[in-house]
Amino acid sequence: xxxxxxxxxxxxxxxxxxxxxxxxxxxxxxxxxxxxxxxxxxxxxxxxxxxxxxxxxxxxxxxxxxxxxxxxxxxxxxxxxxxxxxxxxxxxxxxxxxxxxxxxxxxxxxxxxxxxxxxxxxxxxxxxxxxxxxxxxxxxxxxxxxxxxxxxxxxxxxxx
Numbered sequence: 293x294x295x296x297x298x299x300x301x302x303x304x305x306x307x308x309x310x311x312x313x314x315x316x317x318x319x320x321x322x323x324x325x326x327x328x329x330x331x332x333x334x335x336x337x338x339x340x341x342x343x344x345x346x347x348x349x350x351x352x353x354x355x356x357x358x359x360x361x362x363x364x365x366x367x368x369x370x371x372x373x374x375x376x377x378x379x380x381x382x383x384x385x386x387x388x389x390x391x392x393x394x395x396x397x398x399x400x401x402x403x404x405x406x407x408x409x410x411x412x413x414x415x416x417x418x419x420x421x422x423x424x425x426x427x428x429x430x431x432x433x434x435x436x437x438x439x440x441x442x443x444x445x446x447x448x449x450x451x452x
Contacts, residue, residue, distance in 0.1 A: 303443050387448035394441060408422045
């Protein structure tokens with residue numbers, strides 16, 4: 293029998309002039325970047341939460357708290373690698389991931405394939421099992437006003 297589980301993740305970060313912006317493990321050129329303890333990659337953080345949630349292992353803040361200086365400025369791809377290791381300890385593998393980032397600017401459509409490949413390399417699955425979508429929110433809310441961005445992810449994990 294196959295044990296199949298689904299998890300949901302969400303993350304949000306404020307945007308500020310002069311900081312770096314990382315999305316899906318890819319550096320994005322923009323005048324604003326994330327206000328965060330780590331590199332602030334909202335997409336990876338949402339994916340980590342979805343994976344941990346599916347495995348019944350709480351959330352990213354529980355495993356990688358922003359009160360721990362060892363995570364200050366950390367590359368979120370390292371957090372994703374550690375998340376994959378954590379769920380693997382319980383025998384789980386990643387089936388697929390579906391994700392969306394809500395961000396008014398910059399347009400990330402040209403970077404989506406690179407993000408999918410980067411995430412796939414970290415997770416150890418093929419890029420066609422990772423979906424990255426983007427929306428602008430049509431100038432509404434904090435995303436539309438370019439004050440912040442949010443990301444949502446759903447992950448399917450399984451063990452045989």
